[in-house]
Amino acid sequence: MANLDPIFGIHADAMNVQRRRMEVLSANIANADTPGFQARDVDFAAALSSAAKGATSGTTAGAAMRTLSTDPRHIPLTLNNIGGLNDGSQLAYRMASQPSVDGNTVDVQVEQAKFADAALHYQASLQFADGRIRGLMTAITGQ
Amino acid sequence: MSSFKIFDIAGSALSAQSLRLNTVASNLANADAISGTADGAYKARLPMFKAAMEAGGNGTPGVQVLGVVESQAPADKRYEPGHPLADADGYVFAPNVNVVEEMVNMISASRSYQSSVEVMNTAKELASRTLSLGR
Numbered sequence: 001m002a003n004l005d006p007i008f009g010i011h012a013d014a015m016n017v018q019r020r021r022m023e024v025l026s027a028n029i030a031n032a033d034t035p036g037f038q039a040r041d042v043d044f045a046a047a048l049s050s051a052a053k054g055a056t057s058g059t060t061a062g063a064a065m066r067t068l069s070t071d072p073r074h075i076p077l078t079l080n081n082i083g084g085l086n087d088g089s090q091l092a093y094r095m096a097s098q099p100s101v102d103g104n105t106v107d108v109q110v111e112q113a114k115f116a117d118a119a120l121h122y123q124a125s126l127q128f129a130d131g132r133i134r135g136l137m138t139a140i141t142g143q
Numbered sequence: 144m145s146s147f148k149i150f151d152i153a154g155s156a157l158s159a160q161s162l163r164l165n166t167v168a169s170n171l172a173n174a175d176a177i178s179g180t181a182d183g184a185y186k187a188r189l190p191m192f193k194a195a196m197e198a199g200g201n202g203t204p205g206v207q208v209l210g211v212v213e214s215q216a217p218a219d220k221r222y223e224p225g226h227p228l229a230d231a232d233g234y235v236f237a238p239n240v241n242v243v244e245e246m247v248n249m250i251s252a253s254r255s256y257q258s259s260v261e262v263m264n265t266a267k268e269l270a271s272r273t274l275s276l277g278r
Contacts, residue, residue, distance in 0.1 A: 022265075022266065023203045026149045026152045026153055026203070026259075026262045027203040029153075029255075030153060030155060030156030030159075030204075030206050030262075031205075031206055032255050033159075033160075033163075034194050034206060037194050112261070115265070119269060122269055126272055130276055130277060137277075
């Protein structure tokens, strides 16, 4: 898949992170009745930045996010220096709005809302990737 | 392909919640089973849940049922001298099942089951859309 990464741009990484996020949220929903379970979530910004960093350090993948520099003094624009994305721990614990006696910090409504959000973002990235493929197909077939 | 982890996680929740529903059914069915001795009375069954790391791995645990334990609450002692099972003092022993508690457990289990089914449906739909990418 590595050689397709420049075509899909950031969406390949974004889909991976959203998929991971849906896993974590589904674990929260699954453990809604488990005593002592602490709800967790993915820090999307940190996860995406480390995913993109992993891609750029390896091959030329992730080049779609790189800017053209015509002078050696230009500062390359990477995901790490846009808006001060910090690379910390990707899985963080959620602060419980209504702590319960058994130590469980899952709020099912919150988790369901976040899950819907992650699913929608995944779908959005999917749509972009699909559009990219359609564009390429148009270019290939010339119709 | 690791996108099927969601199915492992949600599946473990489904089996755990259906076991919880089973214990509720068992408790409700035996709620009126009178016994002549305190030890002979039916004791409410309670499932014990634990987060199981092996289902998802990498910080996304599923649910594991550690086992089904019996409630340690004392049996309900009732004075019914006319009852055929009454002991020498005229007492019979009813199970320590709290019917209201069991109904609440049933609603909670069925809601949690529904949530996990929804999660599975969403994951299935996204996976099938990803598979048909570019068609």
